[in-house]
Amino acid sequence: MRQVCPWCDTEIVWDEETGAEDLCPHCFNMINEYRTLGVTLEESGEAEEKSDQPLASEGGGVLPRNWDQFDKQVQHYMEGQQDEAECEHCQEPMIAAGEMEVDRSRFLPRIPELGGPPLLQPPFALTLFVCPYCFVTKNKLSPGDQTRITAILENKKFR
Ligand SMILES: [Zn+2]
Numbered sequence: 465m466r467q468v469c470p471w472c473d474t475e476i477v478w479d480e481e482t483g484a485e486d487l488c489p490h491c492f493n494m495i496n497e498y499r500t501l502g503v504t505l506e507e508s509g510e511a512e513e514k515s516d517q518p519l520a521s522e523g524g525g526v527l528p529r530n531w532d533q534f535d536k537q538v539q540h541y542m543e544g545q546q547d548e549a550e551c552e553h554c555q556e557p558m559i560a561a562g563e564m565e566v567d568r569s570r571f572l573p574r575i576p577e578l579g580g581p582p583l584l585q586p587p588f589a590l591t592l593f594v595c596p597y598c599f600v601t602k603n604k605l606s607p608g609d610q611t612r613i614t615a616i617l618e619n620k621k622f623r
């Protein structure tokens with residue numbers, strides 16, 4: 465389900481399950497009452513194929529002025545983060561908000577049937593990424609633990 469925000473002209477792809485919302489996730493203006501003006505693009509399966517491609521107008525300078533500050537702050541919060549992630553919903557970079565420790569009480573590693581160490585052993589950490597536009601969150605293995613997994617998978621002994 466797609467709609468074009470009348471305020472910032474951004475094409476919004478709404479979640480199929482929750483449907484359209486009142487606020488534009490890009491400029492946070494009310495768009496509910498303008499729903500009749502919303503351009504609903506093709507409802508067919510064709511629309512779904514396109515939905516995982518980046519929006520064409522991204523970064524095209526269509527954002528209103530109050531977005532300069534917002535974007536600066538987003539950059540400020542992303543500065544120095546060790547890993548990156550992209551929001552699957554908005555195709556925008558996500559902010560690494562922190563790390564979640566996973567310990568033995570919450571994770572039981574699976575022992576590989578053909579031998580070798582488990583791929584992942586507690587404690588390890590997950591980086592929690594937050595999309596500054598739609599607030600979707602995403603977990604990714606912390607950079608340090610990524611290195612540990614790569615080392616295990618590169619070990620020729622277990623091939
Ligand atoms: Zn908007």
Ligand SMILES: [Zn+2]
Nearest residue numbers: 551554595598
């Ligand atoms: Zn998003």
